[in-house]
Amino acid sequence: MTSQPGQLSPRLDEIIAEHLALEGPLLPVLHAVQAEWGHVPEEALPVIAAALNIGKAEIHGVVSFYHDFRRQPRPAHVVRICRAESCQAQGGRALESEVKGRLAGRADVLFEDVYCLGLCACSPAAMVDGELVGRAAADAICERVGA
Amino acid sequence: MKVWLSQDAAARALGADRVAKAMADAGVTPVRTGSRGMVWLEPMAEIEIDGVRHAFGPLEAGDVAGLLADPATHPRALGPTEELPWMKGQARLTFARVGVTDPLSLEDYRAHGGLEGLEKAQAMAPADVVEEVTQSGLRGRGGAGFPTGIKWKTVLGAEGPKKYIVCNADEGDSGSFADRMLMEGDPLCLIEGMAIAAHAVGADKGYVYIRSEYPDAIRVMAAAAGIWRRAGLTPGFDVEIRVGAGAYICGEETSLLNSLEGRRGVVRAKPPLPALQGLFGRPTVVNNVISLASVPVIMAKGAAHYRDFGLGRSRGTIPLQIAGNVKYAGLYEVAFGLTLDEIVNDIGGGTASGRPVRAVQVGGPLGAYLPQSQFDTPFGYEEYDAKGALIGHAGIVVFDDTVDMAAQAEFAMEFCAIESCGKCTPCRVGAVRGVETIARIRKGDGTAKPLITDLAETMREGSLCALGGFTPFPVISAMTHFPEDFETAEAAQ
Numbered sequence: 067m068t069s070q071p072g073q074l075s076p077r078l079d080e081i082i083a084e085h086l087a088l089e090g091p092l093l094p095v096l097h098a099v100q101a102e103w104g105h106v107p108e109e110a111l112p113v114i115a116a117a118l119n120i121g122k123a124e125i126h127g128v129v130s131f132y133h134d135f136r137r138q139p140r141p142a143h144v145v146r147i148c149r150a151e152s153c154q155a156q157g158g159r160a161l162e163s164e165v166k167g168r169l170a171g172r173a174d175v176l177f178e179d180v181y182c183l184g185l186c187a188c189s190p191a192a193m194v195d196g197e198l199v200g201r202a203a204a205d206a207i208c209e210r211v212g213a
Numbered sequence: 214m215k216v217w218l219s220q221d222a223a224a225r226a227l228g229a230d231r232v233a234k235a236m237a238d239a240g241v242t243p244v245r246t247g248s249r250g251m252v253w254l255e256p257m258a259e260i261e262i263d264g265v266r267h268a269f270g271p272l273e274a275g276d277v278a279g280l281l282a283d284p285a286t287h288p289r290a291l292g293p294t295e296e297l298p299w300m301k302g303q304a305r306l307t308f309a310r311v312g313v314t315d316p317l318s319l320e321d322y323r324a325h326g327g328l329e330g331l332e333k334a335q336a337m338a339p340a341d342v343v344e345e346v347t348q349s350g351l352r353g354r355g356g357a358g359f360p361t362g363i364k365w366k367t368v369l370g371a372e373g374p375k376k377y378i379v380c381n382a383d384e385g386d387s388g389s390f391a392d393r394m395l396m397e398g399d400p401l402c403l404i405e406g407m408a409i410a411a412h413a414v415g416a417d418k419g420y421v422y423i424r425s426e427y428p429d430a431i432r433v434m435a436a437a438a439g440i441w442r443r444a445g446l447t448p449g450f451d452v453e454i455r456v457g458a459g460a461y462i463c464g465e466e467t468s469l470l471n472s473l474e475g476r477r478g479v480v481r482a483k484p485p486l487p488a489l490q491g492l493f494g495r496p497t498v499v500n501n502v503i504s505l506a507s508v509p510v511i512m513a514k515g516a517a518h519y520r521d522f523g524l525g526r527s528r529g530t531i532p533l534q535i536a537g538n539v540k541y542a543g544l545y546e547v548a549f550g551l552t553l554d555e556i557v558n559d560i561g562g563g564t565a566s567g568r569p570v571r572a573v574q575v576g577g578p579l580g581a582y583l584p585q586s587q588f589d590t591p592f593g594y595e596e597y598d599a600k601g602a603l604i605g606h607a608g609i610v611v612f613d614d615t616v617d618m619a620a621q622a623e624f625a626m627e628f629c630a631i632e633s634c635g636k637c638t639p640c641r642v643g644a645v646r647g648v649e650t651i652a653r654i655r656k657g658d659g660t661a662k663p664l665i666t667d668l669a670e671t672m673r674e675g676s677l678c679a680l681g682g683f684t685p686f687p688v689i690s691a692m693t694h695f696p697e698d699f700e701t702a703e704a705a706q
Contacts, residue, residue: 087417088453088471089473089474089493090306090475090493091475092343092472092476093455093456093457093458093473093475094455094456095460096458097425097456100266118475118631120475124476127477128455128475128477131460131477131478131479131634132458132459132460132461132478133458134425134458134459134511135458136459139253146389150387150388150389150578150628151388151537151574151577151578151610151621152385152388152536152537152608152610153387154621154624155536155537155611155612155613155616156537156538156565162420170512178418179631180386180426180459181385181387181461181628181631181632182385182386182389182426183392184222184223184384184389184390184392184426184427184430185222185226185390185424186388186389186390186534186536186537186542186608187223187224187252187253187281187390187534187535187536187544188223188227188252188253188255188542188611189536189540189542191226193426196428198225198226198429198673199226200223200226200227200255201227204409213590
């Protein structure tokens with residue numbers, strides 16, 4: 067995150083310009099916007115829609131379809147504990163409830179559901195602030211967010 | 214001293230970067246490779262002793278000083294890598310270089326047989342390349358099992374000013390990580406496979422659509438595409454990396470195409486086939502990572518060499534991904550035909566917990582749960598189909614006897630409800646009703662059981678794609694093979 071929401075221009079225009087030559091540029095633009103501001107700011111949508119010559123309804127439809135795109139600013143930490151079968155077989159459900167219990171009340175921690183991180187041979191798995199954790203234990207996850 | 218260290222995402226998730234740093238601090242720079250697939254030994258390093266690579270693992274940063282001082286007698290010494298039982302039992306065709314070479318070294322790639330397949334293909338007429346792939350018996354490794362050569366033939370025969378090669382790297386099935394390991398460990402092999410496909414069908418543009426949950430694979434593939442481009446290996450064909458956005462449904466090929474076009478990842482009705490009207494309405498080859506990455510070795514060694522592996526109509530090799538509650542978890546590439554008993558008990562060593570194996574889910578969240586009584590089933594497309602199961606992407610998730618199969622059945626419906634694209638009613642509404650109905654059964658309402666059977670049939674017959682259509686596999690297999698878990702709930706009323 068290099069700039070603050072509310073000051074989308076001129077960075078937003080640059081991001082759009084960087085991707086405009088691609089075939090099907092919308093997802094790459096949205097990813098770049100989220101990489102810049104940590105979420106997809108509402109006020110960016112009409113600007114992107116106009117540049118890509120698509121309707122406001124269409125861009126809303128796309129942003130709301132994909133789980134990845136955050137509509138609200140992200141807090142300091144994002145914790146994703148895998149909820150899929152391989153991790154379930156290795157105690158993933160218990161891990162998730164323990165970590166959520168221990169970090170309850172932490173406004174700076176956002177839990178996001180994730181189904182499979184491709185670390186099924188070292189389940190349970192988690193991703194904390196973009197870093198992968200294999201054979202994840204509650205202590206290791208909590209430590210990474212300073213708890 | 215020549216040292217190799219895995220930088221596969223699983224190895225990194227288990228601390229490989231800390232080991233690498235300790236090595237660097239000691240003045241040794243390891244060659245970072247993909248993983249050999251023995252994930253229980255990660256982070257694993259290899260050191261050359263008398264010209265032979267020896268394996269060491271699992272390592273921690275604290276092991277490094279002693280390891281570098283005297284590898285031979287180190288407590289983590291495992292012996293020559295190729296002699297380990299896990300390695301000796303395999304037939305590594307597609308994964309031959311993974312864990313062996315520097316993934317981003319074109320020189321290393323060439324030295325280990327890379328580009329032989331492409332060079333051979335480029336000397337052949339496109340139709341002959343298609344024929345060679347058809348003769349190999351290669352079928353879609355993403356799960357559908359459609360013959361790759363037949364798909365290519367359709368695209369070759371399609372008229373159009375522009376055609377595309379799209380690689381489906383949206384590997385969302387739990388228990389599956391072969392695509393990820395291949396992309397991180399041998400990305401040039403995937404690009405070579407795509408380039409051969411492009412030559413075979415007359416395409417000039419390729420996309421690799423990778424799920425966003427795979428940041429390492431995205432980084433490595435993007436670097437490899439740049440290396441390929443700068444080396445000018447296929448001036449008429451360029452590969453671009455695209456990133457998904459956390460939608461499981463985009464692993465379905467028509468959803469993936471919509472997503473690439475910048476739309477909601479909603480399933481398209483077929484026909485038209487993507488082979489004729491795919492990306493932006495153009496003729497498009499959509500193949501899974503492993504299907505495409507198997508093409509270079511097929512071209513290099515010939516269709517017959519590949520076809521000689523396997524059983525029945527399942528030809529060649531399959532990278533088994535052994536996961537969940539299992540002692541030896543990892544990737545094991547072998548000819549089709551092993552029984553589940555051999556896979557789980559002999560290769561996997563049984564459960565990690567030491568408790569009895571109760572159920573094994575094969576083929577991801579849409580795959581059936583198999584009980585011990587079906588462990589004699591040989592691994593093959595038709596063989597699994599005959600048992601009301603599917604091999605899918607060959608992810609194998611082991612559960613011990615503490616598993617609650619009614620909870621697993623409910624989860625299968627819940628997952629479908631969360632990930633449904635919403636286009637067709639059996640999936641969109643059926644999955645929600647399914648969650649509610651299984652919850653009723655779990656609370657002791659036995660009258661809800663026939664509803665599930667009926668709902669499963671509606672979803673199977675009426676859904677537009679495999680998400681709604683195959684969700685009944687885990688649900689019905691759980692109810693059929695583990696009825697006691699559903700009865701216990703009833704009796705508890």
